[in-house]
Amino acid sequence: MKHLLFVLMTALLLAACGNDSVKETEEIPVELDATVETEESEEEEMEQLEEAEEEVASADEAEKVEVPQGDLTVDGAKEIIETAGMGAQDKLVSATIEGEEIQAIIEMESRALMEDDFAAVASYSKASAELLAYEGWEVLTIEYVNVGTISMNRSEKEVNEDGMDHFPVYAIAGKLK
Numbered sequence: 001m002k003h004l005l006f007v008l009m010t011a012l013l014l015a016a017c018g019n020d021s022v023k024e025t026e027e028i029p030v031e032l033d034a035t036v037e038t039e040e041s042e043e044e045e046m047e048q049l050e051e052a053e054e055e056v057a058s059a060d061e062a063e064k065v066e067v068p069q070g071d072l073t074v075d076g077a078k079e080i081i082e083t084a085g086m087g088a089q090d091k092l093v094s095a096t097i098e099g100e101e102i103q104a105i106i107e108m109e110s111r112a113l114m115e116d117d118f119a120a121v122a123s124y125s126k127a128s129a130e131l132l133a134y135e136g137w138e139v140l141t142i143e144y145v146n147v148g149t150i151s152m153n154r155s156e157k158e159v160n161e162d163g164m165d166h167f168p169v170y171a172i173a174g175k176l177k
Contacts, residue, residue: 071136077102080134085127085142087111087119093145100138102131107145120144121173125166132157132165148176 078095081104086092089109096103111119120142128140132154141151152175157165 072097072102072131072134073136076134077104077131077137080130081106081127081142084130085123087123090123097137100136102137102140103143104141105143105145108147116144116147117173117176120147120150120176121169124150124172125169128152128172129164129166132167150175150177 074095074097077097078092081095082092086106087109091107093105093107094103095105106123108116108119108123110116114122123144124140124142127142131137131140138154139151140154141149143149150172152167152172156167156171158168160166
C-alpha cells in the first residue's frame with residue numbers, strides 16, 4: 001500500500017510540475033510578468049502540497065498501524081515510523097522519546113521520480129498522522145539524513161473533514177530545514 005501511495009503522489013507531483021505553461025500578455029510590462037510568474041509558481045506549489053495532503057490523508061485511513069492504546073512507548077513509536085513513515089529501502093537510524101519529544105533519524109533512499117524534500121514531507125505527514133492518535137508526546141522531530149529536519153508541536157495539528165488529526169502538508173514543508 002505504501003508503494004502505491006508513493007507512486008500516486010509521485011505521479012500527481014510530476015503532473016503538476018509538468019504543467020508550467022506561462023500565459024502571454026501583450027500589455028503587461030516585463031517587470032510585472034515576472035511577478036505574475038512568481039505568484040503562479042507559488043499557487044501551483046500550494047496546489048501540489050494540498051493534493052499531496054489529500055492523498056496522504058486518504059492513504060492514512062487505509063493503512064493504520066496497530067499499537068497498544070495509551071501513552072506511546074519508544075517501541076510503539078519505532079513501529080509507527082517504520083510502518084507509516086518510511087519506504088521499503090529507507091532505514092530508521094534511531095528513535096527515542098526524551099521527555100515529551102519523539103526524535104527520529106531516517107536515512108532515506110533517493111527516489112528517482114520525486115525530489116528528496118517532497119519525499120521527506122510525505123514521510124513526515126504519514127508518520128505524524130499515525131502518531132497523533134497517541135498520547136505521551138508534544139513534539140515530533142524527524143531528521144532526514146542529507147535532506148533536513150522537520151519538527152512540529154502537537155498544538156500545530158489540525159482536524160481534517162473526516163475528524164482525523166494531522167499536520168497540514170504545507171506547514172510540514174515550511175518546517176523543513
